[in-house]
Amino acid sequence: MAIAVLSSGITGLNAAERALGNSAHAIANIGTQGFQPSQAYFTESQPAGSGVSVSFQAQQLQQVDGPSQTDLAKETTNSLVYEKQFDFSAKVIQTADQMLGSLIDIKA
Template sequence: MISSNVSSLMSNQTYMNNNASNVANVNTDGYIPRNTTISETTNGGTKANTSMATSNGSEKSQTDLTKEVTDQISIEKVSEANVQAIRTQNEMLGSLLDIKA
């Protein structure tokens, strides 16, 4: 169970890295942002899929800050949930080991 939470954290880290790059290049002329999607793997984990956005031909940066900021909020909430799940699993395992000892 912990492995799926760790997998999700790693996927969301990739998502946040791409998001941060898009925000950092908001004033870079001709910048085409990266899109990130999270998908489930066959073993119950997740993976981040990164692709370049479709260019609209603009000479200005094509980064949409409203999308990027709302994505950051979503990434933060998912990461918090995964960390809490790992903490809970760790506490439960520790309690079981204490009982067994």
């Protein structure tokens, strides 16, 4: 059980890290003419309860001569959410590690 929880926490860390990187990329390109950021989508891995995965969907590719399409308020909010998601996944891993350590100590 604790191993499955560790795996689930690790997938959460990876998904949050990738989504945070995506938001950072969008913010870094806010001054780039015609830049169109992609949106992160989280899905539950199969079988259910085994973790989370993230995919990215780019906006329709079209030639834009104007300023970047990045919404700074949205990307800043997303960054804060992804940071908390990373922290919560780290707590899951920490708790699973403690449970696994307690289980091993009981059997010793």
